[in-house]
Amino acid sequence: xxxxxxxxxxxxxxxxxxxxxxxxxxxxxxxxxxxxxxxxxxxxxxxxxxxxxxxxxxxxxxxxxxxxxxxxxxxxxxxxxxxxxxxxxxxxxxxxxxxxxxxxxxxxxxxxxxxxxxxxxxxxxxxxxxxxxxxxxxxxxxxxxxxxxxxxxxxxxxxxxxxxxxxxxxxxxxxxxxxxxxxxxxxxxxxxxxxxxxxxxxxxxxxxxxxxxxxxxxxxxxxxxxxxxxxxxxxxxxxxxxxxxxxxxxxxxxxxxxxxxxxxxxxxxxxxxxxxxxxxxxxxxxxxxxxxxxxxxxxxxxxxxxxxxxxxxxxxxxxxxxxxxxxxxxxxxxxxxxxxxxxxxxxxxxxxxxxx
Amino acid sequence: xxxxxxxxxxxxxxxxxxxxxxxxxxxxxxxxxxxxxxxxxxxxxxxxxxxxxxxxxxxxxxxxxxxxxxxxxxxxxxxxxxxxxxxxxxxxxxxxxxxxxxxxxxxxxxxxxxxxxxxxxxxxxxxxxxxxxxxxxxxxxxxxxxxxxxxxxxxxxxxxxxxxxxxxxxxxxxxxxxxxxxxxxxxxxxxxxxxxxxxxxxxxxxxxxxxxxxxxxxxxxxxxxxxxxxxxxxxxxxxxxxxxxxxxxxxxxxxxxxxxxxxxxxxxxxxxxxxxxxxxxxxxxxxxxxxxxxxxxxxxxxxxxxxxxxxxxxxxxxxxxxxxxxxxxxxxxxxxxxxxxxx
Numbered sequence: 001x002x003x004x005x006x007x008x009x010x011x012x013x014x015x016x017x018x019x020x021x022x023x024x025x026x027x028x029x030x031x032x033x034x035x036x037x038x039x040x041x042x043x044x045x046x047x048x049x050x051x052x053x054x055x056x057x058x059x060x061x062x063x064x065x066x067x068x069x070x071x072x073x074x075x076x077x078x079x080x081x082x083x084x085x086x087x088x089x090x091x092x093x094x095x096x097x098x099x100x101x102x103x104x105x106x107x108x109x110x111x112x113x114x115x116x117x118x119x120x121x122x123x124x125x126x127x128x129x130x131x132x133x134x135x136x137x138x139x140x141x142x143x144x145x146x147x148x149x150x151x152x153x154x155x156x157x158x159x160x161x162x163x164x165x166x167x168x169x170x171x172x173x174x175x176x177x178x179x180x181x182x183x184x185x186x187x188x189x190x191x192x193x194x195x196x197x198x199x200x201x202x203x204x205x206x207x208x209x210x211x212x213x214x215x216x217x218x219x220x221x222x223x224x225x226x227x228x229x230x231x232x233x234x235x236x237x238x239x240x241x242x243x244x245x246x247x248x249x250x251x252x253x254x255x256x257x258x259x260x261x262x263x264x265x266x267x268x269x270x271x272x273x274x275x276x277x278x279x280x281x282x283x284x285x286x287x288x289x290x291x292x293x294x295x296x297x298x299x300x301x302x303x304x305x306x307x308x309x310x311x312x313x314x315x316x317x318x319x320x321x322x323x324x325x326x327x328x329x330x331x332x333x334x335x336x337x338x339x340x341x342x343x344x345x346x347x348x349x350x351x352x353x354x355x356x
Numbered sequence: 357x358x359x360x361x362x363x364x365x366x367x368x369x370x371x372x373x374x375x376x377x378x379x380x381x382x383x384x385x386x387x388x389x390x391x392x393x394x395x396x397x398x399x400x401x402x403x404x405x406x407x408x409x410x411x412x413x414x415x416x417x418x419x420x421x422x423x424x425x426x427x428x429x430x431x432x433x434x435x436x437x438x439x440x441x442x443x444x445x446x447x448x449x450x451x452x453x454x455x456x457x458x459x460x461x462x463x464x465x466x467x468x469x470x471x472x473x474x475x476x477x478x479x480x481x482x483x484x485x486x487x488x489x490x491x492x493x494x495x496x497x498x499x500x501x502x503x504x505x506x507x508x509x510x511x512x513x514x515x516x517x518x519x520x521x522x523x524x525x526x527x528x529x530x531x532x533x534x535x536x537x538x539x540x541x542x543x544x545x546x547x548x549x550x551x552x553x554x555x556x557x558x559x560x561x562x563x564x565x566x567x568x569x570x571x572x573x574x575x576x577x578x579x580x581x582x583x584x585x586x587x588x589x590x591x592x593x594x595x596x597x598x599x600x601x602x603x604x605x606x607x608x609x610x611x612x613x614x615x616x617x618x619x620x621x622x623x624x625x626x627x628x629x630x631x632x633x634x635x636x637x638x639x640x641x642x643x644x645x646x647x648x649x650x651x652x653x654x655x656x657x658x659x660x661x662x663x664x665x666x667x668x669x670x671x672x673x674x675x676x677x678x679x680x681x682x683x684x685x686x687x688x689x690x691x692x693x694x695x696x697x698x699x
Contacts, residue, residue, distance in 0.1 A: 179420035278573040323583035
């Protein structure tokens with residue numbers, strides 16, 4: 001990465017010192033949320049957007065607590081909700097970076113499928129725990145690399161390139177498994193998903209999710225890498241003129257998304273004890289939806305890890321409440337759609353008021 | 357899936373002498389092999405027959421087993437050539453594949469459509485071209501589109517699962533059962549649930565208290581089962597529609613450290629049968645939706661191609677519909693069925 005000093009000399013969008021706010025100068029100042037001076041538009045500061053998401057989550061918790069008081073507020077249910085959020089959550093963190101840069105990754109679900117079946121097929125007993133973990137991560141990274149090269153250096157639109165990888169990765173996953181489920185019998189892997197391995201009541205998968213979230217937040221909000229991601233999404237041409245290697249940045253972003261998919265694939269193997277070519281089905285849509293209702297702009301230039309994670313938690317909590325109340329999948333899907341619409345409408349309102 | 361065929365055709369099925377069928381129909385009869393040739397349809401080499409086979413993409417253990425069974429059965433006959441097209445879940449692609457088989461002038465077509473209704477025209481086209489069609493598993497919308505339908509009994513699966521659970525719990529007052537179904541978007545899921553509910557009506561002491569739909573995948577089975585376990589602190593029996601999602605369901609049960617109930621699976625995967633045999637989990641039985649129906653289809657296609665009836669059955673022609681029986685496999689008979697279990 002280039003040092004900020006040279007950018008400052010060129011007066012590019014990333015001219016500010018490393019610890020200051022990422023303000024994409026190339027965008028109209030009014031479009032920067034909460035764009036008052038140098039305050040970070042993203043991050044831990046509780047802006048109206050984050051507060052509204054927390055409000056939705058709180059409302060859901062109230063609904064869950066009222067409809068099923070004994071079960072919903074139970075510790076084991078909290079563990080369940082967080083565990084169920086953790087895999088798609090890790091994918092969403094990677095997706096948030098890609099969308100913030102103005103891209104999209106439609107291949108995440110397929111990458112999770114390919115990474116999980118490859119890891120469970122090639123790295124079984126002989127390779128052990130590390131074999132499964134590293135195979136999943138390497139396959140994820142390799143898919144991310146292909147995405148990144150096609151998009152950054154091949155000049156393909158992210159939508160098209162990742163769509164192609166989505167198809168190929170699913171096809172490859174199907175070819176590897178021949179439609180069969182690869183069952184994992186390795187105790188060291190399975191144990192990670194069992195109750196005995198909870199640390200102070202927290203499942204290991206949730207700890208991985210939390211770690212990825214914190215690292216993702218730091219990376220997006222406190223590093224040059226993060227500011228460049230925002231800048232590329234805000235105005236790629238201006239960023240390039242500012243002397244930043246936009247192509248390399250894009251490559252890194254799809255690698256990052258692939259890495260997250262590899263980690264998620266490993267987590268899915270732990271949770272389900274198997275690899276199947278249908279794994280990660282529709283993850284791309286869930287991750288995009290969570291990022292968007294979290295407040296990340298689909299057009300790029302603004303991203304929020306906290307919002308994305310809240311988006312994932314909202315979806316998982318809804319599913320949980322519905323299941324506890326024995327509502328069927330049709331109702332769940334309708335409600336999920338309604339929540340997406342409502343969240344985005346609320347945000348548009350607040351954004352407009354904020355910019356007033 | 358055929359509403360009409362259910363009962364009458366169980367009779368037809370039972371009457372066919374093929375060993376493969378017999379194994380599926382009569383659970384008390386000892387058989388070593390699923391397709392033991394004790395009472396063959398007629399396995400003396402006859403007129404050479406080319407059978408075209410067009411199926412969907414084998415993205416599920418059951419479909420993979422369908423293909424494997426079709427290949428294995430065709431290989432048994434020296435007079436049969438099997439022409440299998442690449443599987444696809446795309447309607448247009450499958451229509452194209454059927455067209456190519458028609459153009460090749462195969463003698464008989466076996467079609468397992470990705471979507472029965474959508475592929476009806478392709479079936480009609482083949483029939484009009486003079487190629488008899490055996491419609492496997494997912495039924496065409498028009499009876500003119502096939503000469504013979506071969507399928508499983510989804511309603512019967514539900515009934516037999518309900519009966520099995522009912523008999524196990526009939527002496528238990530206020531017993532509760534829960535259901536982990538297949539995808540609600542599929543007709544077969546509704547039939548399985550309907551059969552289950554109908555069977556439970558015979559046991560007034562048993563009440564179904566919860567149902568969640570999974571997607572026939574391990575991942576969804578784990579997630580939905582974890583939710584069900586959270587919602588139901590105590591229940592006596594679980595019916596899970598599909599053994600693939602059952603792998604995930606068993607994992608969720610294990611992770612939650614739950615037992616004290618009876619689980620019945622569906623479809624007949626080898627992993628489920630192994631677990632039933634080992635008898636070390638809550639899984640005590642599975643209700644078949646036997647993929648050996650593909651072997652049946654090949655047998656009937658061969659008979660059609662050679663213009664024969666089926667020995668052991670009255671009549672000169674093969675039947676119009678054959679519905680396989682959804683037997684319950686538990687510890688007592690698992691050894692008989694284990695060779696049929698698909699992975």
